[in-house]
């Protein structure tokens with residue numbers, strides 16, 4: 223059992239820089255929460271406050287209903303896995319994993335059982351007598367996790383644990399973390415700047431920008447109904463296309479192009495008649511056939527899909543079309559949008575999201 | 580200790596180094612150093628004892644090297660090094676009767692007793708402690724190596 227709750231948490235550093243503004247989150251038992259956002263948005267700061275490595279300037283932190291805002295890090299029953307694994311080079315894997323328990327003077331036989339159990343979970347049983355220098359990056363990462371697992375903490379905290387790995391290993395280790403989460407059923411908080419990691423790992427994502435929480439929701443919610451322009455642009459690869467358009471009756475008018483609206487979309491935009499809004503369209507929501515014309519300037523084959531870059535009217539657009547295409551520069555492709563997102567120009571919030579939910 | 584705890588204790592040996600005998604072997608080296616630093620003090624202008632001290636220094640080098648290697652070897656449960664340690668331990672006892680005992684028993688005209696009572700006692704104690712450390716390391720290390728080997732054999736038959 224481990225429920226974590228953050229209530230109106232602020233962080234103001236000594237140099238008066240406010241890194242986190244009014245952070246609220248309710249983490250359920252066994253949930254894997256991913257904090258995602260661009261570099262410098264306050265993800266690490268938030269995680270470090272939860273771990274107790276930074277003071278909480280304002281607000282409260284609860285673990286299983288108990289206020290631990292002032293509890294020192296070592297008494298919080300949380301384990302943090304760092305980006306650099308911080309393993310002891312002169313110790314074997316076994317000794318590295320046993321170390322924190324040895325320090326606490328636990329019974330060697332009990333330590334032994336815990337280490338072997340953790341090694342089993344992490345598939346490190348055959349590596350126990352090796353030194354970290356003899357292991358691959360992914361294995362070292364698992365040893366670092368093993369050190370946390372043996373302590374049997376209530377909450378696991380990960381700060382960009384995969385950023386030191388190459389792309390291939392990152393995918394593999396990501397799947398391992400997911401598997402680990404399933405096996406342990408532990409509550410985990412995971413920080414990353416990589417939206418792909420967030421989408422693949424999370425039960426729920428917390429998307430942050432400049433110290434503010436932008437949206438909390440399942441990966442599908444963030445992908446399919448982003449709360450605002452920032453979330454829309456941050457989640458999804460290649461990123462969403464944005465167009466400045468004006469609502470005119472049954473269509474949107476952009477610079478040298480017009481986008482027809484469905485009846486439902488017209489209803490959503492009824493209060494925006496004649497006003498300027500931002501239209502967002504994901505590259506994968508663009509399909510061939512329709513009234514819109516893309517003037518192609520480059521064609522990237524990804525195998526199953528083709529990325530077509532070009533112009534819609536005078537606006538830049540990227541489309542992810544199904545199949546292997548061979549468009550040349552100056553070709554014209556007729557397309558339509560099968561899913562559109564609308565954003566208020568002033569507030570940057572999504573239009574019509576309230577009614578939907 | 581019950582059966583299960585005993586088994587876990589054996590299992591732990593697969594991952595934990597054989598530290599006690601390894602450290603005992605290092606202790607044996609330390610006392611050997613005390614010994615040979617002490618015999619340097621003997622100021623004898625006698626050809627026989629100069630040769631003996633020279634030979635002793637050479638043996639010391641060999642002893643320290645062998646003992647250090649054994650320390651590392653026994654740390655990894657290598658049975659052969661237990662035998663080497665036993666040999667080295669016996670060697671330390673034998674050495675008492677080669678140089679110190681002779682020197683203590685001999686009186687030279689110019690300098691008197693080659694080795695005085697106080698120094699003799701000290702030297703003997705050093706060698707005896709060194710010997711005991713070697714033998715204990717051999718015994719404990721050897722025993723544990725055998726236990727681990729047998730345990731690993733049972734694991735292999737189990738997995739096979």
Ligand SMILES: Nc1ncnc2c1ncn2[C@@H]1O[C@H](COP(=O)(O)OP(=O)(O)O)[C@@H](O)[C@H]1O
Pocket residue numbers: 235236237239240241259260261262263264265266267268
């Ligand atoms: N110790 C510190 N003192 C002052 N400002 C800091 C300190 N650590 C981080 N910051 C600032 O807080 C903001 C958030 O940092 P951080 O939480 O590390 O971002 P992230 O992990 O999302 O990349 C940044 O603007 C950073 O410059």
Ligand SMILES: [Mg+2]
Pocket residue numbers: 262265266267
């Ligand atoms: Mg960071």
